[in-house]
Amino acid sequence: MIVVWSLKEGIACSKLPLEVSHDFHPDHPLEFCLGKKDGNESYKLCSGCGDLFSDQSLYYKCKDCEIFLDLGCAILNNTKTSWYAEEKLHYSHAHFLRRCKPGPDARGSCLMCELPLTPSAVSYGCSQCYLFAHERCLDLPREIQHPVHQAHPLTRLDFTHTCGGGKVCDACGLHVEGAPLSCLECSFYLHLRCADSLLRGLVHKSHQHKLFYLANNAKLRFKNGCRVCMRDDDGSYGDYLYHCVECGWRSHFKCLEIPESVVNKSYHIHPLVCKIFLSEDDSLEYCDVCETMVHAGHHAYCCEECGFLSHIECILHEEMPSPLYLKDLYSHLGEKLTRPADHDDKCETKELENKLVVIDVTHTHVLRSRYVTASQKGCWICYRYIHGRLWKCETCRFEAHDNCIKLSQQSRYRFHLNHPLTLLPSYPAGFTNMRCDTCKEKIDYFNLFCRICDFIICTKCAVSVKMRLGELQRGQKFIRYEEGKFCLKGGHDLVQVMVSSSYMVACTLCDDRLCNGNIVSCPDCEEIYHSQCIELWRRYRALENHPLHYNHILYMIKRKTGSKCTACKPDIDISKYVFFCSTCSLSFHFKCIQAVGISTRIKTHKHCLYNFLSDDSSRPCTICNKPCGASFYACDICNVCAHEECIGFPTYVKNQRHQHIVNLKKIYAPKICSICGLDTKFSGHKYQYTCDDCKDVFHTNCIMSMVEREAATEEEQISDLSNMLKDMDESDEEDSDSS
Secondary structure, X not given: OOOOOEOOOOOEHHHOOOEEEEOXXXXXXXXXXXXXXXXXXXXEEEOOOOEEEEOOOOEEEEXXXXXXXXXXXXXXXXXXXXXXXXXXXOOOOOOEEEEEEOOOXXXXXXXXXXXXXXXXXXXXEEOOOOEXXXXXXXXXXXXXXXXXXXXXXXXXXXXXXXXXXXXXXXXXXXXXXXXXXXXXXXXXXXXXXXXXXXXXXXXXXXXXXXXEEEOOOHHHHOOOOOOOOOOOOOOOOOOOEEEOOXXXXXXXXXXXXXXXXXXXXXXXXXXXXEXXXXXXXXXXXXXXXOOOEXXXXXXXXXXXXXXXXXXXXXXXXXXXXXXXXXXXXXXXHHHXXXXXXXXXXXXXXXXXXXEEEEEOOOOEEEEEEEEEOOOOOEOOOOOOEOOEEEEEEOOOOOEEEHHHHXXXXXXXEOOEEEEEEEEEOOOOOOOOOOEOOOOOOEOOOOEEEOOOOOOEEEHHHHHHHHHHOXXXXXXXXXXXXXXXXXXXXXXXXXXXXXXXXXXXXXXXXXXXXXXXXXXXXXXXXXXXEEHHHHHHHXXXXXXXXXXXXXXOOEEEEEOOOOOOEOOOOOOOOOOOEEEEEOOOOEEEOHHHHHHHOOOOOXXXXXXXXXXXXXXXXXXEOOOOOOEOOOEEEEOOXXXXXXXXXXXXXXXXXXXXXXXXXXXXXXXXXXXXXXXOOOEHHHHOOOEEEEOOOOOOEXXXXXXXXXXXXXXXXXXXXXXXXXXXXXXXXXXXHHHHHHO
């Protein structure tokens, strides 16, 4: 026996059936439910009449299906058809809206037209927020050209623009809800009702623009004094004023000397008195001239004989305003009206006039792409430091990673596969205490939000979870962040990963296969490295005095098409990155550089390399380790020897092309090569070989070339080598004397 509450209709709870059945849901009975009293009120949709009712009342529910009946529909003899409860996403609200009626608890106003709700009005409502939009209002045009802001059209904002604390109406100073009108370029916002009232604003001799009436603690928003009496507001003139939305001009209500009594027989035969209108029993009253609402607490003209009521502006205007109503403004737009659309897949990030924009709480950021090696500021979306490509706002300090900007593209993620997530600049309007479903911290800034199930995650956690759950390359598992390590391609943060043995993947730098160990990956560029390789690159991006090429500096660059490693001369091209000498146009594998070893203790090779011509295949090339063959360059002092194509262009060279030692120098003025007779500027190299004794100049390729060179006898080579060593000794003596 259930005896808990008694019904408003006076029926005892004990006589209510525990189960009911109706033809619209024949599969299962509906069971009686007691309303909860925990203070967390939510609303259910009655499948019979379509009303939303509080779950703190008595109702019936199917335990197998999400079907509810309020008490009134449940105790009827039979309900044959159910309410058509269509669901849709609409730009005016963050959640799903269901076709329904506000029901007996109806309160507030429509999200679109801002007119009060009635219990029986067919609407689309949110059962979580108890907010509604009239069914007829969903298709209201989204763009108008309003006379109060002629520079740009005013557009209905979607729910992403009203996140957080929301916006403030520039007409009445109150917070805007739903889908207000706005010019984002000028940060100008209007309630729909205020935009409508501004069409019929007060025309007064003291100011050239139409004036808008303000009441209800207007003194809190009064700035720079009254422009008529030139005095600051001290409260003695009341809380009422008129102000100009276009230029900010303001005046006390009393200073405009609004007539206390008027007779305007065009509208009413009795005298009208100006006084503050007080509604009875919160009933709605409408102006008998323009037929729009008269707000309680506002000044209005009233007839004390018959109850006639009118706005001050409607009685005092000399000419009928045109357009008179906002609906007239809609009709004037004709084909220019833009039809409303559901929140599309790129609602937060759009390309407007070839510019990328991102919605924020304060304003809409217009972004430009930049590249930085390192930024001292963190990304405004994920709070990590920025390296590489970033997007920066043209008018403020907002900066964000390229990958974080991509979060604004509405999509599914592996940590929330069921529904798409939308990037919001703050918590959805009305949800001030939302917390991240991952870290449980309060949501105050950028987040990813699910409009269907209310899942929300802060962007800091989203980036972390995205990596941790494997939003990397296939076969990689996130372990932890690597502090202070960045990728080669874009300078992004690296993470340590575990690589599955079933996936064949090679290190981007050394090309060796990766197996479990210290492996790091860039989720942004999809490159993966041995940890020691990335550390080696970080320490030695520019190599000086390396044993494989000690004459010039080697720089790490992205490979050029057809690059071959000078050291190992593979049949296949170098994959991605090479150490490159711009002077000699020689390339080296990363692993070849690593195999020989890197040491800053090796000084620049100042000995002269002599071109030996002898079939000595037993001597291996210092660079590629292959037999030197019949012709090679070698140093008789330190036993360095190498092929011509491996050695590049050494600093000091002696061969059969010239009688003296030649020295590699940078040549600025054009010279004539003593071998080919052509100008040195046509060689393509800024470095050329010069002879300090006879002042001759040679192209690098001319002095080093083996083509058409006459073979020297052993006696000639010994004599030539002896002269070279003598010249070197004399050069050393000159250097010691000068020092």
